[in-house]
Amino acid sequence: METTRPTIGRMLLDARAILNDVVPITGSMRYSDEDLIQAFNSALAEVRAKRPDAFLAMGLRIDVPRFVMPADTTELFPLDQIFYPLCVNYIVGKSELREDEFAAEGRAVALLNKFVTGLLQVAS
């Protein structure tokens, strides 16, 4: 059983698993680490706006942290673990918004809505 917080690298892997982008069939990933981490940085900004209490432990009067890849691969997920699946949803949803023949736009909107619902409501 794991009791430590997941890392940023782990989170991007989880997002890739849903995006079906783990094994590079064509020789290269469809979504680069930079794209995914940008989506995660956007997720943090959204969480900061909708659930400021999530940032109490690190301080509310400082900028929202920004992560870069590959430097922050081993950094721990910065928020409480209850936000982890929501952030994975957001990364996947944001990535699938991109114009792409494999992307599912309907699923992207559903995941982004699930992210907001999960932040604000018990039922999700």
Next chain:
Amino acid sequence: MAVPVYDEQNYLGENPGLARLYDNIQATVPGVLLPIVKIVVWNAIEEFYWRSTWRREWLNWTMPPGVLCVDFNPFDGNWVVCWVLDIYGLSDYMVRPPAEIIDTRSPPIDGTREGKALVALKPVSLDADFDPLLFMNWFETILDGALYRLYLQPAKPYSSPQLAGAHAKQFRVGCQRARAVAQMQYTNGPGRWGFPYFASGRRKS
């Protein structure tokens, strides 16, 4: 990594009353985070002491010649005076909140003046040593005070104006009951009989 073992004896931590409070809140309120729980618990405890005047102390004061005011703050490292409830030894005085008394007799009286004052205290932080009775007798009241603050927050998974109203009412009732007990010298029955406060010319505490 080793799996943490449930430690029944120590699971409530250094301050069992506070840890019990956190456990009750986090087990009840969905999606609540510990930092915000600590904030609302501290706010509830501070308001409890402020409203109920639960911790009261008698202080002896002295005004040397030429001095017209006495400040009772800070009381000690953990507590400050939040109300001056009663003053003996001055016929004309003014209280400058929270803890300063001023001799307003005119012309000013020379010489040393002495007296006593009944004050109500509140803790300065969540790290203060609370009296054991706080979590023994008033646990539910503090819990109500914390819960109503949580449920009152907008746009949270646990937002609920209805529950906030119910817990706020219970919290206020608890504070009033604590104040009544403190006024009765911490007995739960009738207090010591004495002349009504207005018969001796004192102010109501």
